[in-house]
Amino acid sequence: MDAIGAGIGSESPLAASFRQKFEKFYTQAASFFIEHGLTGALHRHLADTATALLTRRMAQGVVDICVTGAGAAGLAAALAIATRGRPVTVLAQGRQGPTAAAGATDTRTTAILGGGITFLENIGVWAKIKSISAPLAAIRIVDARGGWLSAPEVLFRAEELEQPVFGYNVPNEPLRAALLARARAHPGITIVETRGGGDVTIAADSVTLKIAENTAYSTRLLIAADGRASPARAAAGVTTRTWNYRQVAIAASFGHRLPHGDVSTELHRRAGPLTTVPLPDDADGPRSSLVWIETPEQAARLMTLDDTAFLAELQGHVGGFLGPLRSIGRRGTFPISGLMATSVAKGRVVLVGEAAHIVPPIGAQGLNLGFRDAAALADCIADAGAGDPGDAAVLAAYARARAADLVSREIGIDLLNRSLMLDFLPVQALRGLGMHALSNSRTLRRTAMRLGLDAPGQRPHLMQPLAKAR
Ligand SMILES: Cc1cc2nc3c(=O)[nH]c(=O)nc-3n(C[C@H](O)[C@H](O)[C@H](O)COP(=O)(O)OP(=O)(O)OC[C@H]3O[C@@H](n4cnc5c(N)ncnc54)[C@H](O)[C@@H]3O)c2cc1C
Numbered sequence: 001m002d003a004i005g006a007g008i009g010s011e012s013p014l015a016a017s018f019r020q021k022f023e024k025f026y027t028q029a030a031s032f033f034i035e036h037g038l039t040g041a042l043h044r045h046l047a048d049t050a051t052a053l054l055t056r057r058m059a060q061g062v063v064d065i066c067v068t069g070a071g072a073a074g075l076a077a078a079l080a081i082a083t084r085g086r087p088v089t090v091l092a093q094g095r096q097g098p099t100a101a102a103g104a105t106d107t108r109t110t111a112i113l114g115g116g117i118t119f120l121e122n123i124g125v126w127a128k129i130k131s132i133s134a135p136l137a138a139i140r141i142v143d144a145r146g147g148w149l150s151a152p153e154v155l156f157r158a159e160e161l162e163q164p165v166f167g168y169n170v171p172n173e174p175l176r177a178a179l180l181a182r183a184r185a186h187p188g189i190t191i192v193e194t195r196g197g198g199d200v201t202i203a204a205d206s207v208t209l210k211i212a213e214n215t216a217y218s219t220r221l222l223i224a225a226d227g228r229a230s231p232a233r234a235a236a237g238v239t240t241r242t243w244n245y246r247q248v249a250i251a252a253s254f255g256h257r258l259p260h261g262d263v264s265t266e267l268h269r270r271a272g273p274l275t276t277v278p279l280p281d282d283a284d285g286p287r288s289s290l291v292w293i294e295t296p297e298q299a300a301r302l303m304t305l306d307d308t309a310f311l312a313e314l315q316g317h318v319g320g321f322l323g324p325l326r327s328i329g330r331r332g333t334f335p336i337s338g339l340m341a342t343s344v345a346k347g348r349v350v351l352v353g354e355a356a357h358i359v360p361p362i363g364a365q366g367l368n369l370g371f372r373d374a375a376a377l378a379d380c381i382a383d384a385g386a387g388d389p390g391d392a393a394v395l396a397a398y399a400r401a402r403a404a405d406l407v408s409r410e411i412g413i414d415l416l417n418r419s420l421m422l423d424f425l426p427v428q429a430l431r432g433l434g435m436h437a438l439s440n441s442r443t444l445r446r447t448a449m450r451l452g453l454d455a456p457g458q459r460p461h462l463m464q465p466l467a468k469a470r
Contacts, residue, residue: 061192063089065381065389066219068197068209068232070096072110072172073353073370074225075179079123080378080462082188086389089190089219091211093226096180096193106172107332108251109289111136111264111277111364113167114453115463116371122462124186128178133168134278137262143435144267144274144317151435156449160442165262166453167364169277169289171253192217197226200235202347207390221390222349223377228339230355236346240339247272247336248299249361250292253279254314258323259286266362267317271295272336273362274317284326290314291361299333336360340410344402345395350377357406359413363452369409375460376401382461405455412451 065081067074070092078088112120113136120126137158143151158166183189195212200222207222209232224232233240249272260278267274272293279287292314294302302310311325319325339358344351353370380397381389388394438444454463 061089061215061217063087063190063217063219065089065221065223066091066207066209066217067223067225069093069224069226069230069353069355070180070183070191071225071227071353072176072179072367073355073374074223075176075183076119076123076371077223077225077352077374077377078183078189079125079179079186080119080374081381082183082186083123083462084378084382085188086381087188087190089192089217090183091197091209091217092191092193093196094193096191105330105332106176107253107330108172108291108334109169109253109277109279110172110175110367111167111169112371113364113368115375115459116368117167118459118465119371119375119463122466123182125178125182128181129170129174130168132174132280133170134280135165135262136167136169136264136278137165138264139166140263140265141435142265142267143432144269146270151432152439154435154438154445156445156452158449160446161449161453166449169264169279171279171289197231200232200349202236202349207348219390220348220388221381221394224349224351224355225353226355228354228358230351232349233341233351233355236349238346238349238351239342241342243338245272245336245338245360246296247293247360248296249334249336250294250299250302250331251290251334252331253287253289253329254311254325255282255284255287255327256318256322256325257285258321260288260322265318265321271298272360275361276318276322277364286322288322293336293360293362296335303331303333334361338410340406343399344373344406345399348390348395350395350398352377356402357410359409362413365409365413365452369405372405372455372460372463373402375462376455378462379460401460404457408451408456 065086065088067078067088067090070090074090078090081088117126120129139156141154141156143153156166158164180191184191192211197209197211199210201208201210206218206220208216208218209222210216222232222236224230224236226232260276262278264275264277273291274293275291276288277291279289281287292302302313305313307328310331311328314328315325337358338360339354341351341356344356352373354366356373357369359365359369377398380394380401383397384391384394438448
């Protein structure tokens with residue numbers, strides 16, 4: 001279905017000409033009365049009718065479910081819902097090439113854990129990216145804060161959970177390109193490219209989005225996947241809690257001589273973690289991706305270094321276990337902050353991905369949360385059968401489904417990050433005790449691993465193996 005041009009586009013030329021004259025008359029009459037301060041019942045009627053006509057002219061696309069934002073979370077939500085049988089329209093900002101926007105490049109990779117890979121399988125994306133992804137068989141936490149309270153190393157191995165891997169590390173750009181290609185090919189998904197989304201008007205029975213091309217879409221459910229600034233979230237009147245860490249992450253991929261052994265290593269340093277995550281080898285040998293969290297000043301300094309000098313500094317941190325470093329790709333910086341929407345569902349609008357939550361890149365949670373939003377939302381809509389997808393009961397079910405997962409990640413990741421930066425002795429003693437306990441107790445490690453991989457409770461339908469469309 002092509003939503004552009006639906007409705008009014010099917011009028012005959014004669015009917016269109018008549019309607020235009022009629023609308024012009026009403027609009028001019030209404031303006032006259034408003035300008036001259038004539039606001040009696042007849043004049044109000046004229047003004048209201050003119051407004052309604054103009055709004056109707058704009059509302060060319062009437063769709064059941066609309067996603068605004070075609071990042072990874074928005075595309076995943078569209079694919080999840082369409083896989084379960086409901087058509088979706090995606091409003092995508094800018095021309096949708098393989099990269100996010102012309103000239104934009106994402107130097108990050110995403111570790112997709114737990115049910116995330118099953119989810120990608122079930123929405124038909126995994127086969128396209130498996131060959132460029134690397135398995136994560138173990139995660140090693142190393143206390144690199146220094147000092148006499150230093151804690152023992154903790155090694156989380158997937159085989160302790162009777163699983164071959166925790167997940168896979170996938171480069172961001174091919175991941176998004178694969179989601180986009182699958183969404184384009186899906187008969188239940190319409191992608192509308194727009195220069196930008198403008199006004200969002202929320203009424204009791206629909207949401208209207210006006211886009212830059214002077215077209216409007218009326219939908220029964222609006223899924224806000226429009227990122228951290230989320231205009232749709234603001235229009236729905238959802239407030240957020242935000243916080244800053246005075247940290248910046250440098251993300252890049254690099255080559256090294258020793259094999260990573262499918263192990264991701266997190267060095268817990270005072271300024272924040274420095275994490276290496278396995279990537280597939282290239283022709284010259286092993287590769288990993290890097291998320292190096294630093295103070296803004298240090299990050300700025302590291303970004304001014306040329307590749308050789310940067311690799312020399314990185315070598316000092318990771319050379320001990322990855323051997324001599326041999327190459328570094330493009331580097332990107334990402335200020336670290338936190339955001340939590342006070343509600344993920346309000347007035348026919350639901351939030352997914354970073355529109356709903358931003359957490360620091362520690363323990364690979366951000367997009368995994370976004371995929372869980374998508375899969376849980378698809379369940380709530382499927383439970384409504386052929387009913388109204390924007391019904392209050394659907395929104396309430398979605399908010400309930402996501403509450404525990406979001407609160408536990410926000411608190412857990414924030415505590416871990418802040419505990420690294422604090423020099424307060426009792427905090428460091430507690431952190432050390434925790435690491436000791438994890439290092440010595442298999443039961444505790446298994447509990448921590450399960451918490452890190454999945455939301456509490458049952459996995460959503462599309463995160464279960466061999467889930468079918470319904
Ligand atoms: C350094 C780093 C490493 C990370 N590593 C991991 C990891 O290993 N594992 C993990 O799970 N997560 C990780 N994350 C988090 C992950 O990258 C994010 O959660 C994810 O990219 C967010 O995707 P999104 O689709 O919600 O947002 P975005 O990618 O920001 O997409 C939002 C989209 O909305 C569009 N948009 C904005 N305004 C409008 C509008 N008005 N109309 C229409 N469209 C609009 C934008 O153009 C964009 O396409 C990491 C983050 C960082 C910073």
